[in-house]
Amino acid sequence: MSLLHLAVLSPLLLAILIPFLHKYFKNIHTGWFLLPLPAVLFAYFLQFISTTSHGGTVMETVAWISSLGINFTLKVDGLGLLFALLITGIGALVVLYSIYYLNPDKEKLNTFYVYLLLFMGAMLGVVLSDNLIVLYTFWELTSFSSFLLIGYWNHRERSRYGAQKSMLITVFGGLSMLGGILMLYIITGTFSISETIQMSNEVVNHPLFTATLILFLLGAFTKSAQFPFHIWLPDAMEAPTPVSAYLHSATMVKAGIYLVARMTPVFAHSGTWVWLVAGVGVLTLFWGSFSAVKQTDLKAILAFSTVSQLGMIMSLLGAGAAALHYGTIEDGYYIVAVTAAVFHLINHATFKGSLFMVTGIIDHETGTRDIRKLGGLMNFMPITFTLAIIGTFSMAGIPPFNGFLSKEMFFTGMLRVAEMDFFNMDTWGILFPIIAWSASVFTFLYSMMYVFKTFTGKYQPEKLEKKPHEAPIGMLISPVILASLVIIFGIFPNVLSHNIISPAMGSILPSLLENGEGFDVHISHWHGPTAELFMTIGVIAFGLLLYKFMPKWAGIYSKLPSRMSFNRFYDRGLELLELTSKNITKSYMTGFIRTYLVYIFSFFILALASTLIFKNAFQLDLSDVAPIRFFEVVLVLIMAVSAITILFAKSRLTSIILLGAVGYTVALFFVLFRAPDLALTQLVIETVSVALFLLAFYHLPQIRRNEERIRFRATNALISIAVGAIVTMIALSAHSNKTFGSISEYYVENTYKKAGGENMVNVILVDFRGFDTMFEIAVLGIAALGIFAMIKLRLTRGRELDENK
Template sequence: MTGLHMTILIPILFTMLVPFLYKKFTPRIHTGWFVLFVPMGLFIYLFSFIPEISNGNTILSTITWIPSYGIDFTTYIDGLSLMFGLIIVGIGTLVVFYSIYYMSKYREALHNFYIYLLLFMGAMLGVVFSDNIVVLYVFWEMTSISSFLLIAYWYEREGSRNGARKSMLITIFGGLAMLAGFIMLSMMADTYSIREMFRNVDVVKSHPLFIPAMMLVLLGVFTKSAQFPFSIWLPDAMEAPTPISAYLHSATMVKAGIYLVARFTPIFGGTAEWFWIVSGIGVVTLLYGSVNAVRQTDLKALLAYSTISQLGLIMSLLGLGSAALLFGIGDESTVYTVSIFAAIFHLVNHSTFKGCLFMVVGIIDHETGTRDIRRLGGLMHLMPISFTLTAIGSFAMAGLPPFNGFLSKEMFFTAVKNASNMSVFNMENFGLLFPVIAWVASVFTFIYCMILLLKTFRGKNKPENLDKVVHEAPIGMLISPIILASLVIIIFFFPNVLAQFLLKPALYGILPSLAATGGLEVKISAWHGWNLELFMTIGVVVVGTLLYVYLKKWYRFYHFYPEALTINNFYNLGLEKMEKYSRFITNQYMTGFIRDYLVYIFAFITLTIGGTLWLFGGATFDASNDAPVSIIEVVLITLMIVASLTVLFSNSRLTSIIAVGALGFFVSFVFVLFRAPDLALTQLVVETVTTALFLLCFYHLPKLRKEMNRVRFKAVNAVVSIGIGVTVTLVALSANGTRLFDPISSYYENSYELAGAKNIVNAILVDFRGIDTMLEILVLSIAGLGVYSLIKLRIDRGNENEGAE
């Protein structure tokens, strides 16, 4: 097993040690100190790959898993996967360190917290490093399950349970759709390897399943990355502890869908469907998230909607940049390649400033006891370090200099400006929408950034609204956001170092053909002169400032939108209706009446098996070589039919029992005719005993209900009984008439030589299938003991009650 495989498995394997460490050292040592070394060590290990990957190399390692199906545990590291891997373990290290001071070692179940966190970390590493789409899907669903556990960590809270359930339902639904898309992809490309699919792009794009596979994969992507209209799960997930929010919803889980879009761009990119769906949903999500963030009064909810907005921005850039695949290598392709470069640059920037902001909001909640903006204010002098960190993160998110968000936001404006000039995909008609929506969304982004900063830290302090005496957080809790805030500024002043060693290799991972031709020379600069992008930024600041100042005057417009038309309301209504109709359907068949259960079971068998035989002509058999039917057999069959009809239409239980017994005796006569005296004897004994037991038991039952004597009731019984009888008979005749292989019965004909038995049936039961018979006897013995224990228990209780009286 190679180092890359262990990179994925170490966090998962370490979860087995966490309970022992928690039990052994808590509360003397916080469990997080032991866990911290896992992401830290992985970060150092992955960081060592930067020189090799930045030189254009890739690393591949394979472990055979299911070779008969071509499923191998193949890890593949290139610039794209390395960038995501460093974000996962880098932010993970800071989050674990932050949680040591945030999560109380006295009041929290830390072993559960870190088990879930490490499972999620390993699953995310598995997603970004897996080359086999089946293995990738396994880790993809692991992220959904582990995030469900993390969101529901405080399971005693109703909000946590609801948020976890919502995230699970939406992301698992998308994941199942994505699985179907992966299966289609593997069928089209005849491989499970993503690298091999790149080599068969022309075959995949010409296949009729190309569009359905694309739609299904995008459904999984959009649900995981909280794209409109599936973004409703992300704000509810904020019920999780802040370290979880900072990790899952700013740097890792929501970026999984972004990774998948980037990874599959060489396959699906360059088509009008991919371009419009990815970029269109992206800009709509960008606008939806930014507009809704302004109306939030909870700091984490505001950050949740801002995350939705920023994810939409990155998604739209990837969609716009996919047009580069249309033009091959050249100047026109380079124009659109900038969009993809801006996407990965902003992805890194977003991880830094949003992780910082989430941690600071956690500090505010920790030190003041609330996240409600209406109760906060005037914290700048009480929490100066937190104020500085919030200012850095907010200005970066708003796209202001000197912070890294300004650089990637300028690139975003360049990308949407280029989109308006596109001559493909009917962009001449709709291209202007992209810069307009981008600019409007950026204005709202500026507004909610100012709300986050100024309404929390500026204004009058309101100690009467707080449950705690406010003071700055301990230094240990501040270190992680300080590191992230420092990166925000460092990246602004030294962006080309990041571009050279991390961003360009990631770009080549998305566009492999670009690296094959010598690469692309990209130089990030904060100043490009007085161009349109700069004027768009100035306009954002001016208009955003005016709208923030007059926020109270236009904020009331939010109240005009009817609550009944919100996506959340449709989701809740859908759940309510599904539960209602599910309960109705369940009540129809869960009647407590065995007869109803048998009707459903036999009717289902008749429709599925019988219908299949009828539709596909499977009920074929040749009776020409069968033995002739004698008059005695005709008489016996007629008597059996009469006995069966008597059971169906009798109004007396006694008559029905006698008819069932008679039917069994007629079957024993059939065995006699076919010269099977042992079977006939067994049938006679069993039928006699069961008939006697039926008479004994049914004597104590109440009289038949009236509906049992109705014609409809008995007609249903007759139809189902005849249907299942005919189906089983046709299956038996068809199986006997369609022999693909030699019958196994010929083997048992040598029972005397093989087992020294003159009776084939006895030899099969005792010798050839002796283990089966022994286990059947064991089951019957256990059931008999259970019945005896229940009867004995009832008798003992009856005696106790009599003694008490």
Template sequence: MSWLHIMIFIPFIYAIIIPFLYKLFNHKFHTGWLVIPIPILIFIYLSSYITTISNGEVLSYTLSWIPSLNINFTAYLDGLSLIFGLIITGIGALVILYSIYYMSKEREALHNFYVYLCLFMGAMLGVVFSDHVLVLYVFWELTSISSFLLIAYWFQRKQSRYGAQKALLITVFGGLAMLMGFIMLSMMSGTYSIREMLTLVDQLNTQSLFIPAMVLILLGAFTKSAQFPFSIWLPDAMEAPTPISAYLHSATMVKAGIYLVSRFTPLFGGNEVWFWLVSGIGLITLLYGSINAVRQTDLKALLAYSTISQLGLIMSLLGVGSAAMYFETLEQSAVYGAAVFTAIFHLFNHSTFKGALFMVVGIIDHETGTRDIRKLRGLIQVMPITFTLALIGSFSMAGLPPFNGFLSKEMFFTAMINISNLSVFNMETFGLLFPIIAWIASVFTFIYCMILVLKPFTGRPELAKLEKIAHEPPIGMLVPPIILAGLVIFIFFFPNLLGKYLIAPAYHSILPSITDPNIKISAWHGWWTPELMMTLGVIIIGSLMYYFLHKWIGIYRFYPQSITLNNLYNEGLDKSESFFRKMTNKYMNGSLRSYLIYILVFIVITLMSSSVLLNALVFDASKDAPISFYEWGLIIAALFAAFTVLFSKSRMISLIGVGTLGYLVSMFFVIFRAPDLALTQFVVETVTTALFLLCFYHLPRFGKYLGTIRFKLTNLIVSIGVGLTVTLIALSANGFKLFESIGGYFENAYELAGAKNIVNAILVDFRGFDTMLEISVLTIAGLGVYTLIKLQLSGRDKDETK
């Protein structure tokens, strides 16, 4: 096992230990202090590879997991996985530090909080470092499960449960679609390795499953990264504690879809369907998120829609950059491939300024008791440091200098202008829409950024109306956003340091064929450039629209709520629940007989139809042994016992018939020289007969409906069907053998297992795990029965004392 594997497993191991640490030390200090070393150590470990990876090296370590199924955990460290790993652990460490001062150790179940957080961190690391698609899928779904637990952390709140359920349903749906896409890719390529798939581009893109696999994988990416129309889960996920929102919904979980698209761009890039789906959905999401952010009155809701918008921006850049794979010349590829460089750059920038903004909103909520923009005014007078942090984060997100968001926003405009001149993919017709949509969305981005920073902090103070006395938070709550805000400014002045050591290696991982991107990040591109004109237009039009916001904000009320995505989701969920509840009530009638009929009819239809369609009913009695007279005697006796059960009107006689039939089967085992099985059958028959007697003692008398023709006819048809199916398949299996009998292998039990009894050897050695699991099931069932009896007796004792 490599250190890279250990790094991924450490958060999972620590999640097991946290409850014990919480029990031991929570009364002394905050549990977060025991958790924060984990992301810090992993961050330091990954940082040690920055120079190695920036020099073009790639590291791969394989851990055998299920070799018989060709499933191994290969941890793959390249530029793309490195930058994601640093974001996951770096932001994770800051979030944990922030949570120490945000989450009260007296009022919160911190052991649950940090267990879920560690599970999520480990799952995200597993996603970005996995090379095997099935292993990646396992970690992918672990992020969905752990995020569900984190969003529902305050489970006593209805909205928390609702938001967690919505996030789980949507992301798991996308995950299952992604799994189908992975299976299709593995069927086409003959491998589960992403690296090996990427080397088979020419072979895969001509196959019929290539486009379906692409669409299914994109479904997984779009649902996880909250792309339109799946973005509805993200605003409701804001019911989670603010540290969770800062971690999951700004820096990590929502970036998993971005990672997936980036990782598979070398395979699907250059394809027209991929280009339009990724860039088109990205632009729609960008516009949708920015327009809806302006109308929000809750600060976290505003940040949620801004996150949707920014994720759409990054996704559109990846789609635009994928066009570079279409061209053969390095010059053309580099022009359009620059969009991928911009996407990774903005992804990093977004993690810094959005993480800081979520923490600022958490500070406002924590210190004032509200996030309602309509109740917040003049906070700059009592929270000047928080205002400064909000100013830095908001202006960076708006794309203003001197902050890192300005650099990536200018490069975003450049990419949109360049792609509008593309001469393929029908861009001659639709190309002009790219810069237009980008500019309109940027105007709304500017407006909601001004709302975020100006509405709560400026104006006439109304501090007396707040639920708490507003003041600056403890220094520990300020340190994480200060660090992130410092990065926002530092990156503006030294962007190429980040570009050389982190962005460029990630770019090469996505577009390996473009050996030298030759991209220098600069804050100034000259006078009167299209990008500068677009930026000035955003500032001027955005400022005017913000100033007159009160005059046009009412236009949002004209949109019919009945056709909003949230309403469609709620209506669809309610109607589907109602439909399935009615359908379930029709067949779940409380009758054990009905349930058995459903099961048996399904078995008969499935087995018989499969046998007929596959021509599997082949009979060959030439090798069958002759039936002796005493075997005929046992058969006739068994038939008499069976008919006795069918036609008896007494439960006692029916029970005697069933027991007789079981004991006769035991005699067959004796004849076939299987004394152990015969003994087991005798014991089982004796026990079951006693249980039947006990049950029948408490059962009511036969109802009148038992004698109806419908009841008897149904039983007759089902029983004949089951008996005929089992008989035909048994005879067919005996006469249609594809392989040699495995019985010969077990006859050598003494040499293989040192056992003189074949049956014992099979149960204890050859099927040891199966036997152990059966015993475990019986043990669990016994414990359940014991618990129920104990609870019942305890309830009786309480009733007697009353």
């Protein structure tokens, strides 16, 4: 195993040790044991910049299921490295923040950090895997670990609800993506992402292309909270603030963005991909920003803001994919959209991560996140106020912060979409810049709401649970670092251009590289009096007007029908699904074994009979069958008479005796066929079974045969005869279609030679089928322990009842 594999798996390995460290070092906050790992991993991944910035990649493989083309292959290229740095860098800052945010006396820190490490390792596996099956494995692990993190405060009903919703929606998308992966394998014959990209032309021209594309996008859209799957993200805010800062701003929700970016070289040659990704992205952008304005909880504002920003990045990836469709750079018209997507991916992680931490500080120091109760905190929390100004102004796209630069490039990308002519939709393309501009107005509006309704205005101490004061220095370090990056990347944006942005773009658009090393990316603040600049001025001016006169128009939100909300559809859908499944279950779970056997044997008959008919599998060849002897005929008649008589027996005891007669007759068959071991086993089992049946059934009431309706007997007779006929036909067909010699010859030749035993049956059970026998014995042992436990429990309860009397 390489050092790269160890780096990816190290969070999962450390998760095993966390409970022991928490137990034996109770005086030390568990987070301190965790903090060095993401910091070391961040430093480790930094060394790959020199390779990826020159167009190189690093690939390491460990064999897993090679026969199926599934290997644990890790690949570090520009795109994977960008996400790995975000996961480890933001992860280190979140762990540091959580040390001061979470109270070790009130929280179960061992479980929290185990869940966090599971998530960190899963995300690294997703972004660095070059094998689609391995990627899917880590993908589902992110859903599982995020479910645990969102429901960390499991004593809260809303936390459990949010965790369940995120799990159901993201796992649905994950299973859809798995279907897409299998279809892609049918098309290409490989699970390797690198090889699949090389075969993109075959993928596009295959009949399964559209279905595969949609299934992959379902996985990406659900994970990245795209419309209409966005409803899980606001409810996920019930998680602790460090979780929100990590999962829902920088990492988990970016997994869908990563998947779209990674698969763009495969699918983007089709206009379907361009319009779906760009269209869903811009719709999500608008709906998220529009919904954020009506929120009163700071975390809820940031939740819908995250939905909006993810839509913005998604729309940029869709617009940038047009470059692959046209097959030319076209003066950078479409390349700029991919540049903006990668740049805003970084920017969003910095300003949104700091804002989530600021929200946690406000909640921690005042006891509330409700903006209706907050106000005037600027004088009490000046550092936090400064951090909020930097984060919100960047989110609103105000210079000189980094969000302004990526928003200008976003406007450029949307203007380019208006010029596309895919599917004769050139006239509809103008909607993209219009919707983008409108969404940006609402983005500006909720950004101003966040900072000014919280830190300015009237101070309301009577509505606060605590007297506000500045957070401790330890809680401020992480948001200060992120806010500093907001400023640095805003003033010196090209510090990322060559080393980070260009290599990532090369992974997204590999066929359009200008040279062997990457794209020539240059980001600047001033481009003259362009349309983008006037759009930004319009956003600020109109946004200020909406903010000033908000009480006069905010009533439109109350006009929206609450019954038509997506959350209501989700809740009603779950209720309907539960009710339907309950009714279906009641229809066949009658409590009668006879009913269950009817279902089982009916399916048995249907499946096997249809196979015999459609495959023309029934054959009859009795040329090598041994002659039937007189004694065998007698035994068959005894068995038949005993079995038929059971049907007419009026006593359970009589039925048990007749059933035993059938079993003992089978034992006689084994004697005739010279199989004494089997005969002895059959005799022992029949004796024990009959004795136990007699003991149990003696205490049951008499059978009332005359109360049974004849139609049940007719159904049972028909099914019984059909099962017997099907099994007989299969046995005869199997005997008549022998394509190779019996395995018995192998045992005859090798029983003594390889196992050193003369009793063939014993050798088969102990040596050739040793594991099978061992597990059968284990099952019997477990059953014996269970019986012993139940008997002991019954005796204990009996003694307790006697003592109470």
